[in-house]
Each structure stands twice: as C-alpha cells, then as structure tokens.
Amino acid sequence: MTQTSKTDWERLAKMSDEEIDTSDIPELDAEFFRRAELRVPVKQAVTIRLDADVLEWFKGQGTGYQTRINQLLRQYMQAHQG
Template sequence: MNDDFQTSWSEPVSTQQGDTSTVQRPPVAAPLKQIVTIRLDVDMLKWFKAAGPGYQTRINQILREHMEAQQAERDAAQ
C-alpha cells in the first residue's frame, strides 16, 4: 500500500502562511520507512513515551538491534 508513497523533499516549503519565500529541505539519507499499525501493550507504550519525543525511533532501534543479533547468531551457526 505504501510502496507508491514517496515524499518529494525537493519541493519548496513555505515557512509561514502567506510568506512568498521558500525553504529547501535537505536530502534525506535515512532508509525508507514503511507506515504500519502495530498493537503494543499500554504499559510498554507509556514507558517509551515517558522518555520524551522520539519513542517510535527508539522502538525501531530496539527492534533493529534484536534483528541484527538474530542475524549474527544465524550467521555464526552456519
């Protein structure tokens, strides 16, 4: 569904309503992200959110670390 969705950061963005000047956003070096819906335990989500903004990034990082550890174990077993 989201494979067709790509932002165009090269498009100018107005800084204020009615402002005629534009700002160019820098190119994004991060990998593409996929929008998903995931059900998490309420207490766990509260814990991540309590640490402040960026909770989705922190969840992603923890999942990435787990994925990479699993891949390393699999590669070591081969």
C-alpha cells in the same frame, strides 16, 4: 558474533583534543561535500499492537519514542541474523 574493541576508551576520554593524533585522517574538502549523498532509510507506516504499559513507558522517555522502538527492533534483528 560480538567483537571487543581494542581501544583504551578510558585513556582516550581523558585526552584533550590537542593530544589526539589525527594526522593520518585526511581533511574533508569541498569536493568531498560536493559529492556526498544523504541516505535516509525508507520508513513504512504500520499499525502495531503494544501493551499499554510498554507504550506509555516509551512515550514517557520523551519525543522520539517511535525511533527508539525502531532502534531496539533493529538491534534485535541484527543480533538474530545469520
């Protein structure tokens, strides 16, 4: 199910930082950062066979091509879950 944002992104993009009301957002203090935890997804090395032109296209996009392939696979997975 796709949700449509009710945010007027075009109007927001035209606003300066000073015009955006952030008064309802609490300031992140030292205590927040002391308790914060970095969570990095577990990666698993695999061997996968891809068409040569597909792999070359991804590599041609620059560094991080494996990350981009992973992101696309994740989007596909999420789109097809329950």
